[in-house]
Amino acid sequence: MSERVPTFTADQVRGAERPLLDIGVPLMRRAAAALADVVRAELATPETVVTLTGVLEAVIPESPVELRPRVLVLAGSGDNGGDALYAAVRLSRVADVDILLVSERFHEAALAAAVAAGVRRVDLPEVDDDLRHYALVVDGILGIGASTDSALRGRARGVVTAIRDDMHRGGRMPRVIAVDIPSGLHPDTGAADDAVLAASVTVTFGAVKAGLVTGRGPELAGDVVLVDIGLGPALESVEPAGEASVSRIVTAPTD
Structure with missing residues (x-):
């Protein structure tokens, strides 16, 4: 059952985050923990189980061995990339996870933690050859920091275009989980060009961004899950940009 919630602009959300960041509240860790919980739940949905079953049958037909699902994480240079890496x-702990970095810059501490946990770094040629074997793709390339110009560029654009083209060719393809907002979608206006991965689910943090429900937002965001990371008090005095329906609201762990 959906819930109605207010929407806010990128500037309003950043303004609500700032006081918490200034006193050391670990918003990235909270967001990452909630994101991982949502992705784990998605791995158990009927749609993903059907995809995973087909993948296992293709890899090892009639095998009695239970293989873990594979997840591909696309990580950019900003906070969204850090969220995805953490x-x-x-x-x-529950899946074989591969990371594809789409920028020369990245959250170094988060990547180090991921590698130490056994996460594998991959490059685009490996993903092109293996895309259908992933149960899910986590899009953590770009978030609300790109509110001036949200279009993907350079390596990030090349990666998204290649994956999107693979998906358009049909066959068994993974579902996409967007981190905060589908990368390349403008967080305020919902404007986007063709270099965007349409998400099955968008896990958005703190507040629903206006762009998720305007312009191309509804087409690209899929079901929206709102994660409460503690911005409510700061946003109470802010005039919302609009209103949206979310599939559910979850509270981020605070440990």
């Missing part, structure tokens, strides 16, 4: 640490 989530990969937690996901490594």
